[in-house]
Amino acid sequence: MASTKEIKDRMRSIQDTLKITNAMYMISSSKLKRAKKALAATEPYFFKLQSEVGRILRHVPDLKNIYFENRDEKEHITRGFIVITGDKGMAGAYNHNVLKCAEEKMKEVDNYKLYVLGELGRHYFEKHGIHIEEQFHYAVQKPTLNRARKIMESVIQEYIDGNLDEIYIVFTKMENAVTEEVQCEKLLPLHKSDYHIKVPAGTILENFKFQPSPEEVMDRLVPDYLVGFIYGALVESFSSEQNARMLAMQSASDSAKSMLADLDIQYNRARQAAITQEITEVSAGAKAQKRKKRR
């Protein structure tokens, strides 16, 4: 059995770790509160934008627009991936899941370009010798529209120049308080078939008029749509990260507490054993002295 001092040292180190995990739990729970507020504020815009774009796509005749181009006939298409990871670890499987999903998707095509958000993703890809096209700093810690706009501008420019044929975004969506899911969504090009909206047979579709012209409206709508989508994805990812960290820290604190309880018992046993041994030794010594005197 370990000595009482060893156990005491071990307990102290666990207690120190517990303090850290507890503090991190508290920090991420307060950050989560903030993130949830932002999420609740963004969600109407995010969903409405998606449904609206789907609806408009359903109504417009086939447009000749760069955002609707199908480049499947090209032999080697290049896919752009926007990968949203966290800046820090200690968030359970959050980062791992995102990276796993991104790697799977990357295997599907020969050519790809990576746009990485978050320090952890950057480290991971650099360590594995995978080239990162562009990285965006600070965006994951505090999602703002401005950052989303910058990300959109750099990917859309590549798309217009023909360096990218398809753009995907990999992010984590918060399903509810305990489950989160990594999603890979296609941003560009837009296809009617991507919006699975069921139209009952016989409904008369409204005919929209576009002003100034359908092309003009689409030219403005699509970048805005992307900004909205990226911003929404950033906010979703941020809340998922905080949520994942909160859960991870809670389970770490729980297991630290149960370890401490176990060690406490061990410590008491060891102490008791030491006392018993001491008493035995003293009484054995006393007995020996008594025997000596009697002689």
Next chain:
Amino acid sequence: MADETFYLRIIAATGKFFSGKVRSVIIPQCDGEKEVLAHHEDMVIAVDDGELRFQEAGSSEWRRAVCGRGFIEITHNRATILVETCERPEDIDRVRAQAAKERAEEQLRQKQSIQEYYHSSAALSRAMARLKATRR
């Protein structure tokens, strides 16, 4: 006819801005302004940075707001405005808008790529719209 109203929703990326019955809404467009009244034709119109005005049902007062880029969609006498940002003039920080304007102007003076040029000119027009709305 003048009292007829329709349902309007203004949703910005940072939250819902307004929803309710209105008599009229005037939106900034790339070549001027456009007023939407009740029973408007089904339409999708691109909205530019600028000042948005609407008159709530039963009131003759114009409510003003500064909006970012986006679009308005009108179907079946219901209108939805989806814009990046939407703020009341009194919520706008003039100092910040002024700083943003100066920053954008400085950037525009420098040689930059097409992408950067678009970025700074968009930033400039946003700042100008904010400043214009708060000047009164």
